Amino acid sequence: MLGREPTLTRADVAGAAGVPLEVAEDLWHHLGFPHADDTELAFTEADVEALKKTQELIRLGVLSEDRQAALVRTWGRSYARLAEWQTSLLAEVARERGGDEVEDLVALTAQVLPLVESLQDYVWRRHLVSAARRMLTVADSTAVPLAVGFLDIVGYTARSKRLSDKELVDWVEEFEDTCSDVVVEHGGRVIKYLGDGVFFTFEDVEAAARTALELVILGEDKENPFPHVRAGISYGDVVLRLGDVFGPTVNIAARLTTVARPSSVIVDENAAAALEDVDDLRVEKMRRTSVKGYSRLQAFRLRPGKAD
Structure with a gap:
């Protein structure tokens, strides 16, 4: 999997790269790599x-100090998450072949990794293009207005207890x-x-x-395996950083989801105002509610169709 036989210790790698050992160890720690002993031959020239x-x-x-970690x-x-999934997939395919699982896994790895490596580079570059387009209009760590949504599975814990590990994953x-x-279809x-959301x-x-x-309507369809869900949406300034989104707008959307009833969508005041004039949607004012961090949060129930 590493592409070559490990022949170097961590000190060998740091020395060959001209990097202090503590700097190399800090990098490996942030990457989540397992700890290697001083004498363990766990590294290659690629390291x-x-x-x-x-x-x-x-x-x-x-990689300046303030953003490196x-x-x-x-x-x-x-x-790490990608590797866990890919390894599980290869192991599952090897088991399905019915032969020697270890030999089949080794053979599959040799065949598949070059293809996966090439595809990962392709996917990464396509996402770079999308990210660059977004960043042309706003700098990272700058507040921008976005609609933020959270969607939760209703009854996740109860249902997960009734499923086998494979059934739960599927x-x-x-x-x-x-x-x-x-x-993605809606832009x-x-x-x-988030596991259940x-x-x-x-x-x-x-x-x-x-x-x-x-998505709520899909969950209500008894012929569709999609689970019952509930959603919260808020609209306002957020901060973009390293592919993630932060700020009070995010917190409000998450809190709204916790007070939403099954198969319902709850929005905040800003989102409700933006949706007020949409012909085939209606927002209904609810009682103010107290949630963590917000003592009197004003919420609105979103429904398809206009009131008569």
Whole structure:
């Protein structure tokens, strides 16, 4: 999997790269790599090259001290999750072949990794283009107005207890796939999946509202395996950083989701005002509610169709 036989200790790698050992260890720690003993031959020449390239990014000012740890942690978390999923997939395919599982896994790895590596580079570059387009209009860490949505599965804990591990994984993956399809189709972006929920953003409030309503309706369809859900949407300034979104607008959307009834969409005042003149949507004012961090939060119930 590493592409070559490990022949170097961590001290060998740091020395060959001309980097202090403590700097290299700090980098590996942020990436989430397992700890290697002083004498363990756990590294290859690729690790040397990686350290050299990291030093070059620092020299260029890309990995400055104030952003180095956060950026490297983001890399580590993202690739760790991806690697876990890919390894599980390869192991499952190897088991299905019915032969020697270890031999089949090794053979699959040799065949598949070059293809996956190339595809990952392709996908990464396509996402770079999308991210660059967004960043052309706003700098990272600058507040921008966005519609923020959270969608939760209703009764997740109870249902998960009745499912086997594989059934639970399949169920959650199908939920995430459907959410991703609907969000992207309406022009939004999935920020992250939360196990029993999804966190998404839209530049357009109406598109966010229609996305949430569509997913709620899917959950009400008894012929559709999509689970019952509830959603909260807020609109306002957020801060963008390293692919994530922060700020009170995010907090409000999350709080609204906790007070939403099953199969309902709740929006805040800003979102309600933006949706007031949409012909086929209506917002209904609710009683003010107290949630964590907000003692009298004004919420509105979103429904399809205008009142008579």
